[in-house]
Amino acid sequence: MKLQVLSCNHHSSQMALRERLAFSTQDQLSRAYDILRRSFPASESVVISTCNRIELYTAQEDADAGPNRDELARFFSDFHQVPLGEFVDDLFSRSGPEAVRHLFEVTSSIDSMVLGEPQIVNQVKEAYRVARAHDACGPLTSMLFQRAIEVSKRVRSETRLAEGRVSIASVAVGEFGKSIFDRFDNKTVLVIGAGEMAEETLRYLKDEGVGQIVVVNRTTDRAEALARAWGGVARPWSELTRWLAAADVIVSTTGADRTVVDAATFRVAREQSGIKPVFILDLGVPRDFDPAVGEIDDSIFLYCIDDLERTCEENRAKRNRELEKAQGIIDEATERFMQEVYYRATGPVVKRLRDEWHEIRQHEVDQLLARLPHLTADDRASIERTIERIINKLLHPPLEVLKHEAREGPPHGLLDALKRLFHLRD
Amino acid sequence: MLNVTVFCFLASYLCALGVEWRRLYHRTPWNRALVLLFGAAGLVAHTIYLGNRAAQTNLPPLLSSTHDWMLVLAWMVVLVYLFLALFDRTLAIGLFLLPMVLGLVGAAYFVSRDPNAVVAAEAENMARVAGRVWTMLHATLLVFGIAAVMFGFVLSLMYLVQHHRLKRKHGRHDLTLPNLERLARLNEWAVLLSVPLLTLGMLSGVGLGWQMGEGSVTVSFNDPVVIGSGVAWLILMAFFVWFSQTSRRRTSGKQVAWLTLAAFGFLLVTILGLQVLSGRLGESWHA
Structure with missing residues (x-):
């Protein structure tokens, strides 16, 4: 029995190379499986291609048959028309238990750029599904990938590796916004400024089904472009106080070099709005909101980028603390899998x-x-x-x-x- | 008849609370299963105990003794707790509800287990059907009213914990609680339910006293439990009037939660405290 993986991933290579080696369309994958089947008829194969990794798993019952590392590297080179010398040092290969452990780590998101991120397991499932659809899988790879999906489920349920969000926008909406509001479809979101962070935050808010979006910016063109992109409306800067009062969620990313909303201005807005809860995300550096705004009353929840980053950092640290436990599960699962494979032989x-x-x-x-x-x-x-x-x-x-x-x-x-x-x- | 004691389910609930605490630091499927197991085991023992009591006294537990209706109240809270714990695997509701359950079961240990004098007198005279209806109405309304008060108390406490976390800008971490908007809405429902239930419970108590006026058992409105409950009800009404005007007064959710916590806390301590002390404070037909 021979089981191996050849990988080009975010640890070993630059994004530019990964883009050149990726199998990004169904057509490319179909052709790849076709070539693999013709070149290595005794071998089973599965290709995982995501933005952070391109991996080719092969397996065959006969340890002497099937492709070796160089042959697989040549396959990548020929398929993508990239000279071997340009990437061969950026590849790494594993075989036997190490290859099994690697797939278990990938599927459990231990090997991901963002530790514990949830997308990879679905990407592995999809890769396995596509391989099966192309008759590229056999008993060994089926057993391996099904086990990898089970191990990922176990790691997820027995550790807290996937708990806590680790990006600014997801922490803002998922950990704080959703702890204040039950629903967002009846909420008004005010975006002050049109920075990149505003767009990312709006994406999360849109996922929560946010109601009205109002963009206020000093430059009308950018406000209108952002509002158009997210199904909102652009309003002139002169209406800022009015919308500060109307909004339930305020996202501010102006990039101004001084405070945009001071306590006095916001107090005026609160006189108009009443004491309803308001969730303010001040994503500007330096800060757009005077920190005193958060002290005006109990229903104002003001978070600056440092507050959110601190939570991200805590969540990252917490995920790291779970690594050892996850590693233990993977070691045990690898050992058991290999025993089954050896016994199967x-x-x-x-x-x-x-x-x-x-x-x-x-x-x-x-x-x-x-x-x-x-x-x-x-x-x-x-x-x-x-x-x-x-x-x-x-x-x-x-x-x-x-x-x-x-x-x-x-x-x-x-x-x-x-x-x-x-x-x-x- | 299975020999189940109060200690059986008290110990089960105590274990469930212990595992709930442990879940804060080690959240595993095993811990959740243990919590549900201890909770369910407690509920089964609790149900058997109430069944045994009903068989012994020949009365429904709600009407029997103070000991029994307190345990009925605790049983209802456990039922709600298990329902919530079953459907939401992350919610830390047990940390708030289980201490209430333990408090009720603990309090039930110190109150009279003898059937209430009024109910016992009725039982002897089956012709007094009207009196039985009034007693049933009185006990049911009060138990549901107190349950609503308990949930209002717990919801306010959860609101304050969640508010504190959000103001301190701490991530979700280990204690998963509902969001502020939902807690405020549920709290409002608890207040809106508890007031009419307790008011009608008090009025049915007056009706019961009037019905019993001609019977063998003397029902006096100078009873310390009646007077104490009346005072607690007046405070509840004052709170309700304030509560209904919160939107006009620009009151924040946190202020509402604090006052609900204080009012409902006072109400619980008064009502349950009077039950525990009744008999020691002088003659009471509630004992």
């Missing part, structure tokens, strides 16, 4: 041994019963059962030893011994 010999012994049993039983015609049907059945039990009991110890040996690796020595001892034919 003993299958043909075990089957031959069983078949031969049962053949002998059947032959002897038939002879014995032919000599004893006076026996009743019950007696005959009883004799057959007894001899069957004897055979099974005799087979049990060697098969158990085989199973035990398979924990450490393929039990080639023992298999050879069994073949010689019992004259098992290949």
Whole structure:
């Protein structure tokens, strides 16, 4: 049995190279599987291609058959028309238990750029689905990928690796916004400024089904462009105080070099709005809102970029603390998987041994019963059962030893011994 | 009849609370399963105990003794807790509801287990069906009213904890609570339900006293439990008047939560405290 992976990922290579080696369309994947099948007919294969990794897993029963690292690298080179010398040093390969462990780590999001991110498991599932659709999978890769998905589920449920958000916008909306508001479809969002962070935050708010979006910016063109992109309306800067009062969520990213909203201005807005909860995300550096705004009343929840970054950092640290536990689960799962694979390799010999012994049993039983015609049907059945039990009991110890040996690796020595001892034919 | 004691379900709920605390630091499916297991085991023992009591006294637990109706109240809270815990795997509701349950079960331990004198007298005279209806109405309305008060108290406490976290700008971390908007809405419902239920409960108590006036048991409105409950009800009404004007007064959610917590806390301590002390404060037909 041979199992290996050739990978080009965010640890080993630059984005520019990954873009050149990616299998980004279904058509590319179809062609890739077609070429792999023709080039390495004895081998099973699965391609995982995401923005952070391009990985090719191959497996075959015969350890001497199938492609080696260089052949797989050449496949990448030929397929993408990228000279081998430009990327061969950025590839890394793993085989056997290390390849299994690598896939388990990838699927459990331990190897991801953002530790614990949830998308990778779906990407692996999709890669496996596509490989199956192209008949590229076989028993080994199916077993491997199904197990990887199970391990990822286990890591997710038994550790807190995926808990807590780790990007500014997701922390803002997911950890704070959703702790204040039950629903967003009846809320008004005011965006002050038209910075990049505003767009990212609006994406999360839009996912929550936010109602009205109002963009106020000193430059009308940019406000209108942003409002158009997110289905909102642009309003002139002169209406700022009015919209400060009307808004439930305020996202500010002006990039101004001084405070845009001071406590006095906001107090005026609060006089108009009443005491309803307002969630303010001050994403400007330096800050757009005077910190005193957050102290005006109990229903103002003001967060600056440092507050959000602190939570991101805490969540990242918490995920890191879970790494050891996740690693333990993966080590255990890898070991168990390899034992199953090694034991699986003993299958043909075990089957031959069983078949031969049962053949002998059947032959002897038939002879014995032919000599004893006076026996009743019950007696005959009883004799057959007894001899069957004897055979099974005799087979049990060697098969158990085989199973035990398979924990450490393929039990080639023992298999050879069994073949010689019992004259098992290949 | 299975021999179940108060200690059986008290210990189960205590274990469930312990595991809930542990879940703050080690959230695993095993811990959640343990919480549900201890909670469910407690509820089963609790139900059997109430069934046994009903069989012993030949009365529904709600009407029997102070001990029994307190346990009925705790049983209702556990039922709600298990329902919520089953459907929301992250919600830390047990940390708030289980101490209330333990408090109720603990308080039930110190109150009378003898059937109430009024109810016992009715039981002897089956012809007084009207009295039985009034008693049932009185007990049911009060138990549901107190349950609403308890939930209002817990919701306000949760609101304050959540508000404190948000103002301190701490991420969600381990204690998962509902958002402020939902807590405020549920709290409003708890207040709106508790006031009519307790008011009608008090009025049905007056009706019961009037009904019993001609019976063998003397029902006096000078009873310390009646007077104490009346004072608590007046405070509840004052709170309700204030509560209904919060939107006009520019009151923040936090202020509402604090006052609900204070008013409902006072109400619970008064009502349950009077039950525990009744009999020791003088003659009471509630004992």
